[in-house]
């Protein structure tokens with residue numbers, strides 16, 4: 001397209017923030033799709049039934065229909081928040097009374113909106129936040145866009161390492177004269193690494209945040225999709241709902257209807273909902289009705305069927321990596337959608353390999369690079385200074401959620417063969 005001649009001056013961020021790499025990869029249609037965190041097992045039969053039943057109810061009850069096809073409260077409809085509060089209490093063990101405390105639950109347009117709105121309400125340019133290295137790019141990029149200084153903290157096969165979080169807090173004070181505002185973690189089957197934080201680390205992270213008055217942002221996107229028993233949410237430790245912002249999403253455990261849910265400390269909730277009020281006024285009431293039916297009546301059955309199927313996909317991917325990949329290390333998720341692989345060869349560039357070899361062979365994954373901030377800080381080897389954070393280019397995120405075990409086995413073997421030729 002020819003250059004626009006309209007002379008518009010765009011906001012500064014547009015010149016340094018690129019389109020999300022995962023969104024950009026959506027343009028490719030490949031047979032072996034290991035890229036975005038797309039759910040491949042959605043209980044569409046259940047949703048078809050819910051929609052059929054609702055359609056009858058709407059025909060018989062025009063008043064209900066008028067309400068459901070209308071604007072509603074910014075934080076969500078009380079009947080839906082009560083249903084979510086019950087699930088959070090009964091299954092996730094979050095200490096909220098469903099009858100009297102349901103108002104501490106809110107919904108947003110996807111948990112993505114909650115991530116954005118929390119950053120938007122907590123962070124002034126120059127403020128500090130702490131994330132694992134690597135971290136979910138949907139959190140990292142808005143943080144950089146809003147001018148946060150991102151300190152990335154080393155991770156191992158159990159996720160973020162608390163000793164380094166303490167170091168990051170100290171270095172933030174020394175270097176920037178600031179206590180970080182937010183510590184961001186995905187405790188269960190992290191995106192992108194797929195790691196799960198053990199109980200001891202959860203407690204340590206909570207304690208660090210208590211000591212330094214940092215908001216612990218617990219993104220539990222994959223908490224329901226677990227193949228093994230995992231520790232309880234960090235939110236369980238937050239008895240008076242003051243320290244942990246707990247986020248969930250319907251996207252992975254229901255369907256991608258763009259609804260996230262959260263339990264936020266009251267003062268955070270107030271500001272986040274103020275922000276949401278200007279971002280989208282409210283979330284669709286009709287979609288809340290559909291999801292309310294799902295969470296009230298169908299989720300247990302859907303999870304009973306869905307989780308073993310996801311587990312088979314994970315097993316197919318893990319086995320094929322172990323059999324066919326060259327020297328490197330992979331994570332071993334307890335659930336979720338992703339395995340993270342790092343080549344032993346430091347000079348391997350998974351982004352260049354994607355363009356040159358993987359895509360022409362009908363294969364798609366997400367290279368590691370976008371999971372590191374475009375500008376940010378890392379802790380140096382001796383742990384006493386901050387240095388610019390650098391992406392580890394020899395890494396890749398492999399998603400097992402979308403295609404069948406057969407396609408996974410075939411595609412990962414093919415990828416392994418191509419990698420072995422390259423390395």
Ligand SMILES: Cc1ncc(COP(=O)(O)O)c(C=O)c1O
Pocket residue numbers: 037109110111112113136138186190191219221248249250251258259260
């Ligand atoms: C860790 C994590 N958080 C948040 C999201 C956003 O989810 P949604 O906006 O669909 O609720 C995702 C999506 O992939 C994710 O992986």
